[in-house]
Amino acid sequence: MWKSVIYKEWLKIRWVAIIFGGLGILAVGNIFLKVQHDLVFNEATNYWYFILFQGYQFFGYGLFKFIPVLGALAVAVAQYFPETVNKRIKLTFHLPLNENKVLLMMMLFGTICLLAIDVIMFLLFTSLSLLFFPSEIIIATLVSTAPWFLCGFVVYFLVALIVLEPVWKYRFMYIIVAGAFVPIYLESAETGGYAPALPLLILFTVVLSISLLFSGYRFRKGEM
Amino acid sequence: MVKISRYILVVIAIVGFSIGIPKLYWMAFSKPIRVPFVMYSCIENDFMIQRSGEDGLMRQDTRGNNYTREEYEEKLPFLYVRQLLMSNTMPDSINGVEMDTHEISMNRSTFRVQPEDLDSQTQKLFPLFEAESGRANLEMPEDYFRISWRMEFVDAKSNKILEEKSQMFSAVLYNRGFEFPAKSINGIPTTRKSCDEGYLVVDSKDQLFHIKMIEGEPFVEKVKLPGGMKFKYISCVDFRNKNFYAYLFSTNNELYILTQDEYELIKFPVENIDPAKNQIRIYSDLFHYNIIVSGDDFVKVYALDTNYQNVNDYYETWPAREDRSEGKIIQALFPGQISMTDSDSNFIRFYTTFNSSLYWLVLSGLLIGVQFVIIKKRNLELKKNIIDFIIIGVSGIFGFLAVNIFPNKFFD
Known part of the structure; x- marks a missing residue:
């Protein structure tokens, strides 16, 4: 039964996840193509200087900041929107499985897919960075990009919450909450500047993972 | 578990609102604090103060004498050396020292x-x-x-x-x-x-x-x-x-x-x-070091001679942002605020400030009353909403919005 539930989730998101993964890899590749190009046209020492002392953020190239967010948004919509069409999720709730467990399983599956794609992007980014930069630059860069990836998960959890919410009035209010909360992951800062905020941002992201239960509960109880 | 998910969402909303709502407030109502520019004059042996106000710039000394722009610049010859040279008003000597542009430039920092x-x-x-x-x-x-x-x-x-x-x-x-x-x-x-x-x-x-x-x-x-x-x-x-x-x-x-x-x-x-x-x-400059220390609500200026001995100092205060009318209003509205950025830091943090005045408690009390009415109207049990009352009491309008956006009505 669980295998079937997971397979259903995979069917819903597979193309979106594959496209997101592909775009993510391309975005990382694009960044390092630019780095390589810049190193051909500038002395390496000057390029390091721009990064270390003039605030140049090579990792900000090509809207990389928004790729995890947009990918997560697309996966969440692909996974949860079909469930709201004709209230199909009620079919899932009729399965001989614990309703909360089913919802958490759906969320866990989506999260693992996002995590897998993010890990691939993160590893690719880190290993390509190692070719060009010293550890000081890489660590600061990873600290700066970490909130963007965390933001992807937050958007995924909140979009799931919003899509599954049965009442439009509340959907609108959840969007306002998301609009106030999500930007804290996307502030402009110097490279490595997010370090003090990261522990709380990670905590918020982790605890938000069960937020879907709330609108799932309202859906089950027939809130209109 | 569902209850926990609701409280998590309430906390997330409170965090989001404590950042977003005060930010909107300050965007709408903050006014610039005009900090005076104070420098020690080697001509007057007194501090010269330039203030910007709604009527433009005012230039005066510590005794309240007002100066025109040209007079002010002449009192601070090393700060406006290029202007004075251009208008031929640079004195030949100051305090018995002949003015040599090379020497002036060498000692200016x-x-x-x-x-x-x-x-x-x-x-x-x-x-x-x-x-x-x-x-x-x-x-x-x-x-x-x-x-x-x-x-x-x-x-x-x-x-x-x-x-x-x-x-x-x-x-x-x-x-x-x-x-x-x-x-x-x-x-x-x-x-x-x-x-x-x-x-x-x-x-x-x-x-x-x-x-x-x-x-x-x-x-x-x-x-x-x-x-x-x-x-x-x-x-x-x-x-x-x-x-x-x-x-x-x-x-x-x-x-x-x-x-x-x-x-x-x-x-x-x-x-x-x-x-x-x-x-x-x-x-x-050739004669003095001006050490200007400025904070949110004060400026202190020390004038030292070139042997690093104190010659004079000046201190002035003004109401900080929190003590001005717009600061007092926000203290009555919100229990505090969170900002992810701070003008005194390059780091992103949860910069949390709690209001020192407790006027916001009045609004919180009022909102608890409103919540009470809402709960009664919905025929919900008071006992099961006590945590919501506490949340509103502690976090004021942020908590009130949060508990109503994520309603509790299913849990009784």
């Missing part, structure tokens, strides 16, 4: 440090310039150094460690008593300076070293420090008169300079100089 310079990502990689290359201009080296368990040079092109150079510098540092790793490395990492004086480096035992490279060889000088002296910030300078290497701010809020070649630490007779909290500006 400006310096500024502000809290965000200290609360910032610590730089760990620096370029070590060749201090005596025989070239007119400084050249950017091909490598950068770090001082971790040793002094290590990394070639930028290959991203590889230069073993020979690293060993040479590390050995000299070790022999001079340097305790690895470095706590702070302070210098001017740019080719746009008159010459290179390397770096002032604090080691793990708070010893101070001067490190530079002369003809490819390491130059390391240990600076004698009074026992227990620690620095919170060192800023190297490149002033024309080459009197000193750096301004040094100690952890007990004192200000020192480190003289060139003699490595003598000289303490400025100024108190409570804390660049972690206040902006510090230092202007020097």
Whole structure:
């Protein structure tokens, strides 16, 4: 039964996840193509200087900041929107499985897919960075990009919450909450500047993972 | 579990609103605080104050005499030297000293440090310039150094460690008593300076070293420090008169300079100089040092002579943002606020401020009453909403919005 539930989730998101993964890899590749190009046209020492002392953020190239967010948004919509069409999720709730467990399983599956794609992007980014930069630059860069990836998960959890919410009035209010909360992951800062905020941002992201239960509960109880 | 998910969402909403709503408030109602510009006049032997107001700029001295723009500029000849030379109003001599443009220029300097310079990502990689290359201009080296368990040079092109150079510098540092790793490395990492004086480096035992490279060889000088002296910030300078290497701010809020070649630490007779909290500006000229310390609600200016003795000082306060009408209103509306950024830091943090006044409790009480009515209207049990009342009581309007956006009505 669980295998079937997971397979259903995979069917819903597979193309979106594959496209997101592909775009993510391309975005990382694009960044390092630019780095390589810049190193051909500038002395390496000057390029390091721009990064270390003039605030140049090579990792900000090509809207990389928004790729995890947009990918997560697309996966969440692909996974949860079909469930709201004709209230199909009620079919899932009729399965001989614990309703909360089913919802958490759906969320866990989506999260693992996002995590897998993010890990691939993160590893690719880190290993390509190692070719060009010293550890000081890489660590600061990873600290700066970490909130963007965390933001992807937050958007995924909140979009799931919003899509599954049965009442439009509340959907609108959840969007306002998301609009106030999500930007804290996307502030402009110097490279490595997010370090003090990261522990709380990670905590918020982790605890938000069960937020879907709330609108799932309202859906089950027939809130209109 | 569902209940927990609701409270998580309520907390998330409270965090979001505590950031977003006060931000909107300040965007709509904040007004600029006009900080006076105060400088010591070597002509009047008094402080000259320039204030900007709604009627434009006002220039006066501490006795309340008003000056025109031209008169004001003449009282501060070293600040407006170009203007005075242009309008032929530069005096031939001041205090018996003949005015020579070269001398004026040699002794003029400006310096500024502000809290965000200290609360910032610590730089760990620096370029070590060749201090005596025989070239007119400084050249950017091909490598950068770090001082971790040793002094290590990394070639930028290959991203590889230069073993020979690293060993040479590390050995000299070790022999001079340097305790690895470095706590702070302070210098001017740019080719746009008159010459290179390397770096002032604090080691793990708070010893101070001067490190530079002369003809490819390491130059390391240990600076004698009074026992227990620690620095919170060192800023190297490149002033024309080459009197000193750096301004040094100690952890007990004192200000020192480190003289060139003699490595003598000289303490400025100024108190409570804390660049972690206040902006510090230092202007020097032929006769005086002006040390301007400015905070959210005050400015203190010390005038020192060129022997670093206090000549005069000036202090002025004004209401801080929280004490002005717009600050008082926000204190009545919200229990506090969160901001992810702060003008005194380059870091992103959850900067949380709680209101010192408790007027917001009135609004919280009112909102608890409104919530009570809402619960009664929905025929819900009061007992099961006690946590919501507590949330509203503690977080005011943010909590009220949050508990109503994520309603509790299913849980009874």
